[in-house]
Amino acid sequence: MMRGGRSLVSSRPAFSNDGKKLLLCTANSVSIFSTFTGLQIGELEGHTALVTSVIVVPGTTSSKILCYCWTASLDGTIRYWDFAVPELMKTISINAPIHSMVLPALACQLIEGAERPLDQFAYISSQDMKQKDEQVPKWQILKCNLTKSRLCGGVILAKSKRPQLITVSPSGKYLGFCEKHKIRIWKVPAKDSDHAVHKTIRLHHTKELNTLAFHPSKRIVAAGDVTGRILIWKHFGERMFSVTDKLENGDVMDAKERPGVRGDDDADLCTTWHWHSTVVKVLFFSSDGAYLYSGGREGVLVVWQLDTGRKKFARFGSPLKYFTISSDPSLASVSCADNTLHLLKLPSMEILKTISGIQFPSSALKTYNGSSCDAALDSTAGIVAICTENCCIQLFSLLDDREISLVRVCERNHQPGDEITVIVNMVALSLDGCTMATIETRLHEEGIGGLISLKFWTSGSESKGFSLSTVIYEPHRDAGVSAITFRPAGKMAVSSSYGADFKIWVCSSGVQLEDPIINGGWTCHAVGSYKNKPMTAAAFSADGSVLAVAAERVITLWDPDRNVLVATIGESFEPISSLSFVGKSEYLLSLSKGSNPQLSVWSMSKMSTSWSCKMHAEGVSCAMDGLSFAVLALLCDPARNKAASNEASLKGVDGVILLYNVETPLPLATWFVKKARGGRISFVLPTDKSEADGKQLQMLCYMNSDHEYVLFDPYSEQLHNQKIIQRQRLVQSMDETGRFGYASIYGELPEFDLKPNQTSLVSATLPSEGRRPWETIFSGPSHALPPLPKLCSSFIESLLERRTAAVE
Structure with a gap:
């Protein structure tokens, strides 16, 4: 089983101390990428829900090689890892979903000369599971003692109706979050403890605030609002944080004791900068505090000079979500909303590497009323073509979980946030993956100017990139295209239309012309219709000799070469x-x-229905060689479906995959899935897998509505016991060492059972049997021998004689 298509930008990433690794929260795990190659080199697995925070433990100048990190998840646990191995070292259970976590103490250097390590504390934004009332705040800021693995009883810094993203200052002295029209800031006690005093202030604004950032050395805080303004407060907390009043029992000193309206905020100066046209999503101070980075929906990273207010710009073409700087001030990363992460060289803003995940579903297609197919799959190569937000087609490898190329369908200056006027609403791939067809729709503007374009693209044998071959404007006059599909063999395609016709297109590559564009062009071979009914679907048979076209409720069968109607089947x-x-x-x-x-x-032989079943099917896929097919069906009412358990419905299961043999209506296997509405399934042929009888193994791919996917063997009897297959892309960079000692030479060792059955052990070590295992225990090839610590116990036991009575 293989999983992929996960979001790379769901949470803020973190650099390793040496800057050679980048840790990304990807669904239930943390993926480790090399900043040198941009490839994934490891993964931290153990959480059972979305990972929301990853924090690398900083090292000193002499200990940058140390690779430890903390993670928090919606599964209610905090985990401590050694991500160089990788190995889970500690787990703390909070028993409540954790939306955000910060560790202020990690920003401070370790106290030299201390007799014992100080307790480490984490501040988390967690959900109150006991609160059921919708009107009562369910989220709260809590304090957790990581050293003692427990929450600090009675310490609740704040409560809110929605989860809050906590921000900590680089010095570790302050933490805060945005709360509607104000920001709340706490001062972290110099000697933090379970019952330390937490002083807080509020800074107000007229608009809703969305993000904040602290200056690395000065008492300066910046916040961005929903209108695009950036507010900078200087010398905040001069009155509150300088007082010496002491409270007991872990109480929180609230700034309301000193009236804190906007005109009397605890700050000396507030400056407003305005460049962004919409909400500010990114705010980050440079490591020296001289610059402020900001970004939003415009897809532009603005670099502000703090003293003068001067700015320069770097455009990325997609809304920005996070900006992170490594311990090396010249290396940074920017996370974009299109599931792409860029590694930057500062201050030139040069893109060093790009880590691209699968593109998210286009928001334009969700509001489009016409027919759409935003993804097409090349079953033989395991490649999926996805329609993106900015009028491109992303070619993504399902087997490697990485982007192959990006094809720009429409040449236009795409600006995120602009009104959508052009969308790519349909894509199709040929069986060999060398030809692609796209449908580009220019939307009407007040009923004027609509245009539909059919484009054919070709790919070379050595390159996965596609080049434009033919453009056909209004392929079915002013009617929309309902489907497009390719013939399995030969250069032929068919497009069906709601305008009551279908057209067969052929490639004129056999005619040698001087113009290279015309030489590989596609032309209309034939036009067909049936009783002036809308043509809603089309498909070729496996040998390409029969073309089936759905004329609304009737299936018509055609000879595609002669464009002759052969027969019609029933009516749905x-x-x-x-x-x-x-x-x-x-x-x-x-x-x-x-x-x-x-x-x-x-x-087809009886020209009648073999069997039928009433179901809300979202998609279907047929095995390329055999009688099997799979259906993705929706569970519209799980309460009526006895097969769907209450436990499954509580976990958000809304669909089921059914595996059928075409000759029987009883499914061979079923799998319950999430996010089935808008999902799809398809059979895939892995290039490196084959069965014992010589037949190629066919895997089934399920992709949900968020483009997360899983590949599995539907015929395996031990499907649920299969482990995640590690892809070949998990390779180490040439400039780094990810494994040590034995593992770096021979790879990871299997788990050895150090407690075998006593009876078999006694019979193998009795001297009466004439065996001398201590002479042969070290025999064998060096790469197959386990390390000495694992051999030691077996070797010592082999030298000892055991009495038969010891077995009783």
Whole structure:
């Protein structure tokens, strides 16, 4: 089983102390990337829910090689890792989801000469699981003693109705968060303890604040609001944080004791800067405090000079989410909303490496009323083509979980946040993956100016990049395209339309012309229709000799070479949305949606229905060689479905994958899944996997509505016991050492059972049997021998004689 498609920008990343590694929160794990190659080199697995925070323990100048980090998750645990191995070293259970976590003490240097390490404290934004009332705040800022693995009883710094992102100052002296029209700042006690005093102030604003940042050395805080303004307060907390009043029992001193309206905030000066047109998402001070970095939906990182207010710009083309600087001031990272992370060289803003995850679903297609297919899969190569937000097609490898290339479909100056006028709403790939077709729709502006373009793209045999071959404007006059598919063999494609016709397109590559653009062009070979009905779906048979086109509720069969209607099959209750031939068999599948959804299996030899089933099917995929097919169905009402357990429904399960043999209506296997609405399934042929009988192994890919996917063997009897397959991309950079000693030479060792069955051990070590195991225990190839610590116990036991009575 392989998982991929996870978000790389769900939380703020963290650099290792030497700057050679970058730790990213990816779903339930933390992925470790090399900043030198941009490839994943490791992973921290153990959390059972989304990881929300990762914090690297800083090292001194002499201990930069140390690789320890803390992580927090929605599963309610805080974990301590050695990410050089990687190995889990400690787990602290909070029993409540953790949205954010900071460790102020890590920002301070270790106290030299201390007899014992001081207790480490974490401040977390956690949910109150006991509170059920919607009107009562459910989220609270708590304090946790990491050394003693428990919460500090009675210390609740704040409560809120929504989760808060806590920010800590680089010096570790202050922490704060935005709360509607104000920011709250606490001073961390110099000698923190379970019942230390926490003084707090509030700084107010007229607009809702979204993010904040602390100056590394001075008492300066900056905050960004929803209108694009940046406010900078200087010398905050002069009155409150300088008082020496002492409270007991862990109480929190509140700034309301000193009236704190906007005109009387505890700060000497407040300056406002304004460049961004929308909400400010990113604020970060440079390590020397001379510059302030800001970013938002414009996709532009603004570098402000703090003393003069002068600014310079770096554009990335996608809304910004996080900006992080490593211990090396010349290395930084910026996380973008398109699931891309750039490694930057400061101060030139040169992009050194780009780590690209799978693109998120386009928001434009969610509001588009026409037909759309935002992803197409090359089953033979395991590549998926995805329509992106900025009118591009991303080619993504499912087997390697990494981007291959990005194809720009529409040449336009895309600006995030602008009104959407052009979208790429459909993409299709040929069986060999060398040809791609896209549908580009220019939306109407007050009923004027709409345009639909069909584009064919070709790819070279050695390159995965696509180049434009043919552009066809208004392929079906002013009607929308409902589907497009390629013939398995030969340069032929068909597009169906709601305008009551379909067109067969052929590539004129066989005609040698002087113009290279015309030489590889696509032209219309034939046009077909049936009783002036909308053509809603199309599919070719495995050998390409039969073309099935759905004429609303009727399936029509055509000879694609001669464009002759061969036959028609039955009539469904609702318009057919999908057609698929089952491998090389005589069966054809049809899916219908609407108030009376149905899955139907048609026999071509009998020209009738073989069997049918009423279900809300979201997608279907057929095995490339065989009689199997899989259906992704929605659980519209889990309460009525007895097969869906209450436990499954509580976990957000809304769909099920059904594996069928085409000859029987009883499913062979079922898997409950999440985020099924808008998801898809497809069979994939891994290039490096084969079965014992010589047949190639077919894996099933399920991709949910967020483009997270899983690849698994649907025919495996031990599916739930399979481990995650480590991809070949988990390689070490040439400039770093990720393993030590034996593991660096021979790889990781398997787990050895140090407590074998006593009876077998006695029979193997009795001298009466004439065996001398101590002479052969070290025999064998060096790469197969376990290390000495594991051999020691077995060697000592082999020298000892055991009495038979000891077995009783």
